[in-house]
Amino acid sequence: MKSQNQENFVNQLSIDCVIFGYSQNRLKVLVPKMVFKGDFWSLPSGFVKQEEGIDQAAQRILEERTGIGDIFLEQYRVFGDVPRTNREALEKLIAMNPDIFEQLQDGNFLEWLTQRFIAIGYYALVDINKVTPKLTEIDQSIDWYEITDLPQMVMDHEQHIHKALEALRLNLDSKLLGFNLLPEEFTMKDLQLLYEAVYDRPFRRNNFQKKMLDLDVLERMGKKLTGAANKAPYLYRFLTKK
Amino acid sequence: MKSQNQENFVNQLSIDCVIFGYSQNRLKVLVPKMVFKGDFWSLPSGFVKQEEGIDQAAQRILEERTGIGDIFLEQYRVFGDVPRTNREALEKLIAMNPDIFEQLQDGNFLEWLTQRFIAIGYYALVDINKVTPKLTEIDQSIDWYEITDLPQMVMDHEQHIHKALEALRLNLDSKLLGFNLLPEEFTMKDLQLLYEAVYDRPFRRNNFQKKMLDLDVLERMGKKLTGAANKAPYLYRFLTKK
DNA sequence: ACAAAAGTGTTCCTCGTACACCCATGA
């Protein structure tokens, strides 16, 4: 971080990422906790290099945190109000963590950080099993949190997450995004549970199945014998686009 | 423009506006032609001051061009790829217009302009009759163009307009935006013609009326005697939100 | 044989579409 020269970045512009994953029937968001004392959780974010496009920048930032590339992502909103408390909060944070910031006193890094930022919000969908969350230098830890049980986020980052969720809901079946969150093969029940987690409401089993099959994007594979005393469900996978 | 100190603006960030208006049964866009020699049409745009939010900035830029304030507007997309030909094109433009740019040689204005920009796209809806388009210092003229008959736009600005139109179509009736484009009172036929202009397709007269009335957002006023030899249509207006 | 859970079919209702008919207006 400090080794990079911030002159290479577009000034006052950041990319904030809401990384959605799905496991144990719950929709989750990957959120790092910052190293600074005082319990600050902040969305994974980064800056845009002069020689890269904003989508590329988002891909790079995501890869830094998740270890995987070629992730599905989409802009959903720009946050560009003038912050009222941002600078204050940051200065408080710096006061609380003098040891850390002493090391960073190269050039005008502090000045860089305390600027007003315009944040382009992206949301991303990842297969939670393929991700090995990575710490950056400003992270103390990084974990998956249920969307209904988020930690105390800095500034308006909790709002960002909810705006991102709105965008996800609008696009989940119109853009067939489900397969980004599920393993290669899954049962209809798995898919239904995903939908129920995303929309936070129940669906009728039979109608859900009908609706999904009518989309003509699922390929039925073999059966899955679970060992339970009931009919074995079929496995499905998403048809790859032609 | 040159009198403003560009240090007050957020660097490398611009606001591009697609201003929609409606008259003579046609959806139109307000586009200025730049003073520079060589026929350059470019979307109205501007920069974000340090002390203003991005929505405020868009409002200000729109007011500068239209003379009216409190305009409906909405972000629809950020354009942030690294331009391949932007700098080239600008330098060509400068070469073609040495007289104009000589006057602008204060400080690093040229350097400012030839930077890479990230553009936040906004679309706006205005009552075309209330607008008196205004020239800025870099405009030669500013006119309404039919969306189907745009002049040669610089860079990818024509694509911007079509992306904005997509966003408008998605929101026209879900967000009841029609009233921004129509006068206070209008007939059902007026409203239908607006929809047909926006969506570029015909609607059935009776079904359209039913759909609109079912939205419960229209108030029926008196009749409008047109002098024509037929039944007089009702006038409607949008109910103000409670 | 039985319970449990998946698969499938059937009815009902809503909503958009298409067609038909009635009504006011001015010539």
Place this chain on the structure above:
DNA sequence: TCATGGGTGTACGAGGAACACTTTTGT
């Protein structure tokens, strides 16, 4: 009284929601 165009009613079909029934699995 006629043509013109606005207002309204009705029938049809697609698609979603709610219900019921059948099939498969392991005990």
